Amino acid sequence: MSPEHLRRQFPALQRPDLIYLDNAATTQKPKAVLDAMAQFYTSDNANVHRGAHRLSARATRAFEGARDTLARFINAPQRDSVIFTRGTTEAMNLLASSLGGQVLGPGDTVLIDTWAHHASIVPWQQAAARAGARLCPIPLDASGRLDEAAYQALLAQRPKVVVLTEIANALGARTPLARWLPLAKAVGALTVVDGAQAVGHQAVDVQALGADCYAFSGHKMYGPTGIGVLWGRHELLASLPPYQFGGEMIDQVSFEQSSFNRLPFRFEAGTPAIAEAVGMAAAADWLMAQDRQALAAHESALLARARAGLSAIDGVTLYSAFEDNAGALAFNLTGEHHQDVGIWLDQAGIAVRCGHHCCQPLMAALQVRGTCRVSVAAYNTEAEIGAFVAAMQEMKEFLDDDAQ
Numbered sequence: 350m351s352p353e354h355l356r357r358q359f360p361a362l363q364r365p366d367l368i369y370l371d372n373a374a375t376t377q378k379p380k381a382v383l384d385a386m387a388q389f390y391t392s393d394n395a396n397v398h399r400g401a402h403r404l405s406a407r408a409t410r411a412f413e414g415a416r417d418t419l420a421r422f423i424n425a426p427q428r429d430s431v432i433f434t435r436g437t438t439e440a441m442n443l444l445a446s447s448l449g450g451q452v453l454g455p456g457d458t459v460l461i462d463t464w465a466h467h468a469s470i471v472p473w474q475q476a477a478a479r480a481g482a483r484l485c486p487i488p489l490d491a492s493g494r495l496d497e498a499a500y501q502a503l504l505a506q507r508p509k510v511v512v513l514t515e516i517a518n519a520l521g522a523r524t525p526l527a528r529w530l531p532l533a534k535a536v537g538a539l540t541v542v543d544g545a546q547a548v549g550h551q552a553v554d555v556q557a558l559g560a561d562c563y564a565f566s567g568h569k570m571y572g573p574t575g576i577g578v579l580w581g582r583h584e585l586l587a588s589l590p591p592y593q594f595g596g597e598m599i600d601q602v603s604f605e606q607s608s609f610n611r612l613p614f615r616f617e618a619g620t621p622a623i624a625e626a627v628g629m630a631a632a633a634d635w636l637m638a639q640d641r642q643a644l645a646a647h648e649s650a651l652l653a654r655a656r657a658g659l660s661a662i663d664g665v666t667l668y669s670a671f672e673d674n675a676g677a678l679a680f681n682l683t684g685e686h687h688q689d690v691g692i693w694l695d696q697a698g699i700a701v702r703c704g705h706h707c708c709q710p711l712m713a714a715l716q717v718r719g720t721c722r723v724s725v726a727a728y729n730t731e732a733e734i735g736a737f738v739a740a741m742q743e744m745k746e747f748l749d750d751d752a753q
């Protein structure tokens with residue numbers, strides 16, 4: 350595994366003045382993805398599914414081929430339960446609206462982890478409110494992990510839906526899905542997993558995982574923005590009402606009534622993001638061609654180095670920074686606003702993210718207004734992490750000198 354070799358495939362990383370450590374927000378894209386999208390627009394561009402001409406047939410083949418690739422990427426048992434969405438946010442809105450509308454009633458509960466992204470929290474909160482149901486958070490324990498005893502106690506209330514974040518975007522910490530999904534199933538709950546931060550860091554197998562639904566975004570896995578996937582168990586998705594209405598998703602339409610298409614088209618109203626689907630599939634192909642375990646081991650070594658470097662700086666607080674974190678670490682420097690740390694790092698050419706990370710309830714639980722987050726991808730190097738740690742040390746020394 351050579352990150353130097355890998356990063357040569359990323360045009361955006363060729364500038365010498367950038368150390369990009371904001372990968373949990375979005376990853377850079379390899380040339381394979383950029384080329385696949387340019388190739389689509391250059392050679393295959395037409396609308397899909399409805400054209401009478403050969404170009405449209407080519408576009409349809411490219412788009413449906415992308416679905417096949419993404420089904421393979423997550424080991425989905427059927428290609429037509431792979432729904433293209435705009436991203437994880439739209440996938441969660443779709444589920445909260447269609448599934449939530451169908452299964453939630455007055456007095457029901459939906460469980461969600463405290464480190465969930467607003468993209469999971471808000472759609473389910475709104476769906477619960479519409480149904481007269483309640484959204485219940487699974488709290489953190491004193492060590493900064495999700496509290497398993499509290500989870501089990503909440504499961505005793507027999508929630509209708511359990512929404513779990515595979516890897517917390519604000520922290521990099523993992524939800525123990527292998528243990529927790531069967532517990533939810535055992536009480537008859539439907540399970541929804543937000544895999545947005547997982548797909549870029551590890552191979553995903555939805556059959557082995559055993560959740561009912563799984564959502565992720567193209568741009569967190571080296572693919573384009575504006576495209577994502579919702580996978581769901583076929584019988585479950587087929588039983589849900591449509592989420593949006595319009596072209597593609599219908600079977601027959603009259604002014605009196607409409608009937609709806611089969612999966613996956615039933616959930617794909619309007620012209621889809623065709624080139625983006627092609628780009629996302631190219632990203633999936635690119636990832637599947639890599640040694641994923643070697644990439645994960647490399648990322649984990651980068652995080653270990655960052656954790657050790659930050660821990661050695663007096664006044665740094667790390668949040669849920671465990672050895673098995675994936676992709677990210679969150680921290681603050683005592684007495685400094687997180688945004689000031691971000692500005693200091695930016696002046697050193699280092700891009701990190703500072704703020705609430707779309708996780709305001711988590712920030713409230715941690716009793717902070719925000720944090721800094723350093724997040725890595727496979728193309729980051731030990732030297733980049735070294736430069737990040739050195740910049741933090743310099744900031745601390747500068748502040749100490751200033752205080753004297």
Ligand SMILES: Cc1ncc(COP(=O)(O)O)c(C=O)c1O
Pocket residue numbers: 373374435436437438439466468469514516517518543545546566568577
């Ligand atoms: C864990 C998690 N869930 C959901 C989202 C929302 O993804 P998108 O903005 O691609 O819809 C993000 C984006 O940061 C995320 O990290």
